[in-house]
Amino acid sequence: MTTRSKGPLAGFGWLKRGISVSYRHPKPLFGGAAFLLLACLMPSLVTLLMEFYLLQTGTQPSPATFGGIMAVSMLLGLLLVPLYAGYLQVIDAAEHGRPARARARDIFKPYRQGEALRVIGYGLALIVVYIAILAIVIAATGGGIVSWYMQVLTAQASHQPPPALPHGFGIAIALFVVLGIFMMGFYAISLGQVALRQRSVFGAIGDGLIGALKNLLPLLVFAVSLVLVWIVAAIAIVIVAALLALIGKLVATWLVFVLIVPLYIAFLLMMFTVMFGVMYHLWRDVCGDDIVAGMALPIAA
8 A cells, every 4th residue: 555755844734624624514523523522421330330339339359340341441441433534534424525426324334345344453563562562662761661650550549649750751752752643643543544444454554554654744844833722722712711601790690601511622633533534635645546746756555
């Protein structure tokens, strides 16, 4: 499979197009995001109910019970991966001018068309890749980070002051930042290949690794752009919170809750559409078939 290397400013373009895609196709994207949000709440709801039951009965969860809760949560998380793929397919249909095929309920298409098992297999393989890369980073920085983290947990349990930072902590943090930036590109490209090109699991993972390595610089620009956008969003949130507090004082407190719930839901839906919009356009630039004028020449993987 051919992957392309993009220029640094492509990272800013991914963010810009990811934000604009929801405004250009609001009905299928926000509708699909609403379905996706409800589905994503299910694993948390199930685990919360199990934990609430344990608290009500006053029993301490055994290691087996804790492991069971984690296993159920992971299983439900894997069942969500086909919905992520379906949402990318909805964005692809909308962006290619196929409004009849860009329907919110089409996020369930991988289940209806029998593609769910392959996508779930991709999710399992992704967990293995994450664990392997994390183990490599920890091994590269020494085992001090793990032992320090265990000491922190012990200190918290016994209400003791936390231990001093271990040697090489700064290097480990820098590596984790680079790893996080790399994994953003890897996940977007590999999921796009599975969802939109029906690539095999290992083929998609290989494309994701190569594509992310070729585009580390635009991924870094994207990360910086995202931080700047979050700063602006944080300022806007503070202003809205101040206005809501003023309304609560001048009118009534209940009105604040009436206003804040739809605003919070709208914010979550916007986050979903932007996140998947960025992933789609990142994949489209690196692995998509349509190449706009001025794009760098393909580089064979």
